[in-house]
Amino acid sequence: MNAFMKNFLRNKGAVAGLILLSIVVIVAVIAPFIYPQSPWTMVQRPFQPPMALDGFYFGTDVLGRDIGAGLAHGARVSLIVGLVSTLVALLIGLPIGALAGYFGGIWDDILMRFTEFFQTIPSFALAIVIVAILQPSLSGIVLAISIVSWPPVARLVRGEFLSLRSREYVQAAILSGLSPMNIIFRQILPNAISPIIVLASLMVASAILLESALSFLGLGDPNVMSWGYMIGAGRTVLRQAWWICVFPGLAILFTVLALNLIGEGLNDALNPRLARKGR
Amino acid sequence: MVISVKDLSVALPEGADRPHAMTGITFDVAAGEVLCIVGESGSGKSVTANTIMNLLPPGLTPVSGTIEMGGRDLLKLSDAEKRQMRGSEVAMIFQEPMTALNPLMRIKDQIAEVFEAHGAFSKEEREAKALKLVEEVGLPDPPKILRAYPFQLSGGQRQRVMIAMALALEPKLLIADEPTTALDVTTQAQILKLVRNLQDRHGMAVLFITHDIGVVAEIADRVIVMRQGEIVEQGATADVIGAPQTDYTRRLINAVPSLIPPAPRDLSADKVTVSVTGLEKTFVTSGGFFTPKREVRAIDKVSFDLKRGETLGIVGESGSGKSTTGRCIARLMEPNAGEIRLGELDWGALASRELRAQRNRVQMVFQDPYASLNPRSKIATILTEGAVAQGQDKQEALAYARELLETVGLDASSLDRYPHEFSGGQRQRIGIARALMMRPEILIADEAVSALDVSVQAQVLDLFQKLREMFNLSIIFITHDLCVAAQVCDRILVMHQGGVVEAGSTAEVFAAPSHDYTRSLLAAVPGWKDDSPLRRTRATG
Numbered sequence: 001m002n003a004f005m006k007n008f009l010r011n012k013g014a015v016a017g018l019i020l021l022s023i024v025v026i027v028a029v030i031a032p033f034i035y036p037q038s039p040w041t042m043v044q045r046p047f048q049p050p051m052a053l054d055g056f057y058f059g060t061d062v063l064g065r066d067i068g069a070g071l072a073h074g075a076r077v078s079l080i081v082g083l084v085s086t087l088v089a090l091l092i093g094l095p096i097g098a099l100a101g102y103f104g105g106i107w108d109d110i111l112m113r114f115t116e117f118f119q120t121i122p123s124f125a126l127a128i129v130i131v132a133i134l135q136p137s138l139s140g141i142v143l144a145i146s147i148v149s150w151p152p153v154a155r156l157v158r159g160e161f162l163s164l165r166s167r168e169y170v171q172a173a174i175l176s177g178l179s180p181m182n183i184i185f186r187q188i189l190p191n192a193i194s195p196i197i198v199l200a201s202l203m204v205a206s207a208i209l210l211e212s213a214l215s216f217l218g219l220g221d222p223n224v225m226s227w228g229y230m231i232g233a234g235r236t237v238l239r240q241a242w243w244i245c246v247f248p249g250l251a252i253l254f255t256v257l258a259l260n261l262i263g264e265g266l267n268d269a270l271n272p273r274l275a276r277k278g279r
Numbered sequence: 280m281v282i283s284v285k286d287l288s289v290a291l292p293e294g295a296d297r298p299h300a301m302t303g304i305t306f307d308v309a310a311g312e313v314l315c316i317v318g319e320s321g322s323g324k325s326v327t328a329n330t331i332m333n334l335l336p337p338g339l340t341p342v343s344g345t346i347e348m349g350g351r352d353l354l355k356l357s358d359a360e361k362r363q364m365r366g367s368e369v370a371m372i373f374q375e376p377m378t379a380l381n382p383l384m385r386i387k388d389q390i391a392e393v394f395e396a397h398g399a400f401s402k403e404e405r406e407a408k409a410l411k412l413v414e415e416v417g418l419p420d421p422p423k424i425l426r427a428y429p430f431q432l433s434g435g436q437r438q439r440v441m442i443a444m445a446l447a448l449e450p451k452l453l454i455a456d457e458p459t460t461a462l463d464v465t466t467q468a469q470i471l472k473l474v475r476n477l478q479d480r481h482g483m484a485v486l487f488i489t490h491d492i493g494v495v496a497e498i499a500d501r502v503i504v505m506r507q508g509e510i511v512e513q514g515a516t517a518d519v520i521g522a523p524q525t526d527y528t529r530r531l532i533n534a535v536p537s538l539i540p541p542a543p544r545d546l547s548a549d550k551v552t553v554s555v556t557g558l559e560k561t562f563v564t565s566g567g568f569f570t571p572k573r574e575v576r577a578i579d580k581v582s583f584d585l586k587r588g589e590t591l592g593i594v595g596e597s598g599s600g601k602s603t604t605g606r607c608i609a610r611l612m613e614p615n616a617g618e619i620r621l622g623e624l625d626w627g628a629l630a631s632r633e634l635r636a637q638r639n640r641v642q643m644v645f646q647d648p649y650a651s652l653n654p655r656s657k658i659a660t661i662l663t664e665g666a667v668a669q670g671q672d673k674q675e676a677l678a679y680a681r682e683l684l685e686t687v688g689l690d691a692s693s694l695d696r697y698p699h700e701f702s703g704g705q706r707q708r709i710g711i712a713r714a715l716m717m718r719p720e721i722l723i724a725d726e727a728v729s730a731l732d733v734s735v736q737a738q739v740l741d742l743f744q745k746l747r748e749m750f751n752l753s754i755i756f757i758t759h760d761l762c763v764a765a766q767v768c769d770r771i772l773v774m775h776q777g778g779v780v781e782a783g784s785t786a787e788v789f790a791a792p793s794h795d796y797t798r799s800l801l802a803a804v805p806g807w808k809d810d811s812p813l814r815r816t817r818a819t820g
Contacts, residue, residue, distance in 0.1 A: 167651075168646070169652055171645070172710070172714075175609060175611070175641070175642055175714075175717075176639075176664065176665025176669075177635045177637075177665060177668055177669055177717075178664065190653075190655040
């Protein structure tokens with residue numbers, strides 16, 4: 001077992017996060033087998049509390065849909081949105097930060113003013129506007145989340161590059177006649193990857209939250225069941241049927257918590273010198 | 280005796296390369312005496328000092344021995360007693376004056392804090408005392424210094440403030456852990472003199488930790504030589520350095536580069552490979568809304584020629600522009616004016632694409648062996664990627680890399696390993712091999728041996744000489760260490776505040792310096808006074 005895994009597994013919170021996330025992933029993968037019917041189908045009488053009927057462990061909602069099916073299918077949506085939008089945000093933020101940090105000067109000024117332009121707009125408001133323009137669909141939501149979440153990536157990567165580009169091994173690479181692209185991707189990026197991985201794991205969590213919030217407001221894709229939509233649909237009957245909102249809420253809580261724990265564990269394992277003592 | 284250490288051993292955590300950081304350490308320091316502990320890195324000299332101060336890092340524990348001071352064993356004190364002891368009885372000054380002071384506190388408050396921590400004096404008395412201390416350590420304009428923040432002071436000034444703080448409560452023992460290592464040679468000479476003067480006046484005992492034999496010869500009454508956690512030799516300085524009894528001490532002393540340059544070589548027949556005329560570089564910090572632009576003239580009208588197979592030394596203190604000159608010639612930095620020619624080629628005017636194709640002609644060896652190799656690449660990649668980028672065949676490049684590794688004294692199997700598996704000296708050899716891979720004509724060594732222990736330094740210097748002959752290289756050797764320059768350079772360029780103040784053959788410059796600044800530099804080199812034991816030992820070989 002290598003040192004990285006050892007350091008990671010030493011952090012109990014990170015292990016708990018990994019277990020929680022694995023459960024969510026497994027549920028997402030097997031959702032079509034345990035709930036073969038669409039989660040939108042009305043299968044029972046509405047407002048059935050949890051465990052009241054056989055096979056309906058989480059109860060039914062205002063229209064008689066199975067909440068368990070919604071949870072399982074919602075897990076797929078949440079994970080896909082979280083992963084894909086983080087990936088897209090990295091694809092936008094990484095090159096911008098890398099170019100700004102490596103070339104500096106006028107390039108840095110232009111790219112960072114552009115980044116700040118996005119940072120000054122409240123991200124949730126911007127996401128709502130983008131979804132409204134693009135029409136609510138899964139790809140539109142992913143794009144909106146990516147667009148509001150890349151600026152921190154760009155700033156982080158820029159900072160790393162600024163400090164790494166003056167290292168002597170980078171100067172040696174310049175003297176070897178390597179091209180700037182080679183230096184950026186082969187010399188500097190591998191040394192900047194640890195903080196980027198940590199940031200990415202936390203971005204997945206915030207993307208899931210953002211998607212839930214958009215769906216809660218009714219801006220989700222009308223064809224896919226999502227945790228945020230379930231909470232939104234059940235909020236008017238919260239006092240009569242608590243389970244409609246509480247279960248998807250707990251699902252969001254635990255998934256985001258798991259990702260944050262993993263992110264913190266990664267941070268400790270990838271930066272052993274910064275790791276706090278006494279763990 | 281102010282302090283007597285008996286049979287002291289400190290254990291290293293399990294899995295370290297040896298069981299003890301140091302073992303069986305016994306010595307005394309008397310009032311009014313300077314005891315130097317000298318040794319290479321990893322010899323346990325700093326751990327010894329930290330044990331006395333009770334400042335051991337976690338994982339290190341004293342396992343046996345006593346440290347007796349004023350009738351008490353310092354190892355058996357309670358935490359409260361330890362705090363009381365620190366500062367009032369034993370004080371310490373550190374290597375890095377940059378980080379040893381709190382950047383957010385005025386000097387006045389930092390000194391007053393020492394009194395406050397020990398509940399000494401009233402508020403007004405503290406201020407008066409602080410002023411007196413700052414005067415005593417020879418800082419200019421004391422009232423102004425008291426109001427200043429650390430960033431407004433130079434390195435030497437900060438070290439003086441550290442000394443003032445250490446003296447605040449009139450300790451019986453002052454521990455100085457490499458206090459002059461980060462300083463320029465003229466500043467170092469002043470600080471050493473200051474420590475000596477203060478000691479005469481206050482009669483304290485001084486325990487001085489250093490890796491520099493020259494500093495030992497300059498300041499110590501007695502000396503302890505340590506190696507791998509054990510005392511190799513101890514005695515009066517004149518005896519140990521003048522007539523070393525053990526092999527290790529003798530080797531250590533002989534590894535110190537001598538300030539006396541060897542006989543000059545005849546280079547009149549060789550062709551000029553580099554000629555630099557009127558090189559200038561000005562750094563401009565862009566002003567903000569409220570701050571004006573600031574211009575710093577880093578180098579000003581530097582001109583010189585360098586012949587094939589010749590070594591030119593650029594010496595000077597920090598901020599003299601010697602590194603900037605090197606970087607401009609390597610074209611890592613663009614000069615504002617001046618011409619750099621390699622033979623017939625106008626090197627300074629090459630556009631970036633042509634420059635990249637010819638980059639191999641000028642290569643550099645860097646100072647920090649830990650930062651100059653990409654930690655994520657194998658040695659094979661580090662050595663060959665430049666050659667491959669220049670269009671060389673991968674297999675051919677690997678074969679040449681193997682050959683070069685053997686030339687610089689490493690095993691060819693090193694190719695499959697990562698930089699962290701090598702020691703500082705080995706990494707520096709890899710850095711040299713990387714530069715040679717490009718088959719350069721000119722090698723610029725920027726403080727290439729400054730971070731190495733003296734014995735390793737001597738080996739790397741020999742390697743430079745050998746490679747210069749093998750590959751007929753022209754070397755520009757940038758260094759702050761005049762002894763190193765004396766040994767490897769054919770000609771010397773002395774730089775001061777961006778300008779060249781003196782240039783000439785090494786023998787001439789060292790024997791009869793013409794500029795005042797050169798004279799003051801030479802006079803400041805520790806340990807090489809006319810009657811010093813170091814000079815005697817080295818003169819007799």
